[in-house]
Amino acid sequence: MVLLRVCKRVVNYEFTRKISNIIPHKEAFDFRKKNHIQRQELNQKEHSWRHLSMNKDTTFHIRKIEAKDKERVIEFLRKYFMRDEPISQAVKLINGPDDRCVEAEQSVSSAIDEGFSLSAVDENEELVGVVINATMHRNDTGCKEAAENCANPKFRRILAVLMYMREKSQLWEKVPSSCNMVMDLTMASVHPNWRKRRVMEALAKESECIAKKVHACAIRMDATSFYSGRAAERLGYKSIYAIKYADIPDAPLPKLPHIEARVYIKLL
Template identity: 35%
Template sequence: MPPNGDKTYTIHPVVKEDVDSVMDLLKRTFYIHEPLNEAVELWSENSPCAELDEYCSHALLEGLSFKAVDPEGNIVGVTISGVCSLKEEEANNLVSHAKACKNPKFQKILYILAAREEGTKLWERYPSEQKLVEVKVAATDPNWTRLGIMNKLVQETEKATKQLGIRILRLDTSSAYSAKSAERQGFTCIYSVPYTEIKKDGVPLIVPKPPHVDDRVYIKLLS
């Protein structure tokens, strides 16, 4: 019998025709429930965030994003991934981007992303590697949780990463639940810092609600 009675799904690459449906799913899930977004009340129907739209959509069609689709063709889960350079300049670019950001809420998030880069120093950890693939956004329809959707989406991302000849898959987690999922899938935590310690001008940038108390970066080395 299919999981949860009749909730079957299939995994496919995201294509151009999916963009609107993917963004709709994100606005019902990631935009409002991701711990950092939720903590700063980044987005609402009456208060959109163009910077968040750009962050979620810019890597959507690189060929590394995957969707879970129900029998009626509805997208019930998605991961958005992209290729990133392993260079110190990327961390500097994030700081510059944060300083230039006109949205004060999204600016705080960008500073946290910059702190991740400085904290991990991946260019020093993996000096022989030039690129990695990063899972940037992940979301599941609330009615389709606990069916292994995210595991399957990440597995497809791993396959696609290997096909590109890239050895490093990265998954950042602001959520305690995502962190547990990453560990179950064989990722190794290389950066973990309490949100209360990620500060600017002596003040914590964002402190999400428990149990989301640590900002983490996970890496999986692919053979």
């Protein structure tokens, strides 16, 4: 669906300290009323997560992903994203239950270190959804070289497609000239049993809150599947670039209906 982070960034300690408590803990979303999101105050002693409830039997919480969560988050993504994503299937990135792509996992770990990624957990503390977020700056350099030097040839083909989309979409011409940073929603996955239950909507809205707090002017995402593109549009994102896989040099060709890839943004 989205660009896997391959560019490790050295984050200034002071900046990291300032955003370490970025996830609000005094507000909650209540999804019990259809098509309405209601904010309410939480006691200051509550845990630092948002409580989301669609009905009395279905509840999940949004939390910031921390270093201690990496292993199970990566395991979740390996099972429900890296194996199922159409472009990953096209290159056979992961073939069996015990197979893995170390390079993809390292990129996830690097993005988590930035402190903007989120998870959704149920009442039993089981993961039901994950969003990996990372900042993208106007003057970022080195990403293309890192992608070209990726040791895994399968993952390198995926990265080549994503870098091609990044260059051709001309993101910085689509945002205000004063904008120097956007939030990159690099990867998103929801457990099959929790799809169509507003988990992705909640993760996306919380990501927008974080992006605004760190003064990002927009959120972007790469939609490499038909379904992720539809999800982006439902969330209010605007397509700024689209290309068929057949028109990208040496691109893998996912199965129908995944014939094209798109870049989406949402101005904040």
